[in-house]
Amino acid sequence: MQIKESSDQKVSGAEGRLRVTEGTYAFPLTEKPNTTTEATYVFPATFGQRRLWFLQQLHPGDVSYLIPWSIRISGMLDIRALDQTLNEIVRRHEVLRTTYSMRDNGEVVQVVRESLRIPLPVEDLSACLDPEQQAHDRAVAEAGWPLDLERGPLIRARVLRLNSADHVLLLTLHHIAFD
Numbered sequence: 001m002q003i004k005e006s007s008d009q010k011v012s013g014a015e016g017r018l019r020v021t022e023g024t025y026a027f028p029l030t031e032k033p034n035t036t037t038e039a040t041y042v043f044p045a046t047f048g049q050r051r052l053w054f055l056q057q058l059h060p061g062d063v064s065y066l067i068p069w070s071i072r073i074s075g076m077l078d079i080r081a082l083d084q085t086l087n088e089i090v091r092r093h094e095v096l097r098t099t100y101s102m103r104d105n106g107e108v109v110q111v112v113r114e115s116l117r118i119p120l121p122v123e124d125l126s127a128c129l130d131p132e133q134q135a136h137d138r139a140v141a142e143a144g145w146p147l148d149l150e151r152g153p154l155i156r157a158r159v160l161r162l163n164s165a166d167h168v169l170l171l172t173l174h175h176i177a178f179d
Contacts, residue, residue: 045100045108052176053100053108053149061146065175068143070135073167079159082169083120086157090118095177099152116152122159131162139170147174 045053052065090096097116102108123138125131138160147154154174161167 039114041112041114042103043110043112045110049100049110049176050108052174053102056149063144063146066143066147067173067175067178068139069169069171070139071169071171073169075165077159077161077167079120079122082159086120087117090116090153090155096153096155096173098154098177100149100176113152118153118155118157120157120159122161124161126161126163131160135160135162135168139168142170142172145172147172149174149176 055065056062094112096118097113099111099113100108101111125134125138128134138158142156142158145156147156154177156170156172158170159167160170
């Protein structure tokens with residue numbers, strides 16, 4: 001495994017705890033202090049990520065690059081197990097814990113959080129006159145709610161309960177996570 005050094009930041013002994021992937025380097029974010037006690041690491045953004053970041057700067061609130069999913073779940077649903085599963089996926093995939101920001105030198109970078117917990121709110125529509133229509137309306141609204149590349153998270157989830165044995169899982173991700 002080879003560690004590359006950036007021109008303005010050296011990777012050396014005291015920083016040996018840094019996460020390193022083959023052919024790249026990471027260093028703790030120093031320009032913007034982390035408000036939590038968890039570690040945060042920075043990687044250069046890819047060309048595609050820089051392009052999507054730039055487009056969001058030109059058109060804040062644009063939802064063109066969101067990927068919304070509505071997944072019908074029939075049968076009894078263990079919300080706790082679904083929540084744990086979703087968050088285990090986020091734990092295993094750094095791209096789902098990544099946000100994007102511009103450094104002082106103008107470089108767009110990936111900011112990877114050590115950990116991130118995605119909330120899984122449950123909205124009970126069973127008392128509605130037409131829960132199917134309400135679920136459809138909620139799915140459309142969810143797809144129109146932007147994700148912020150700088151603040152994150154770049155994944156959002158919600159469960160709509162139509163009745164005790166019928167649910168809809170709404171997942172929304174930003175296309176930048178699929179670069």
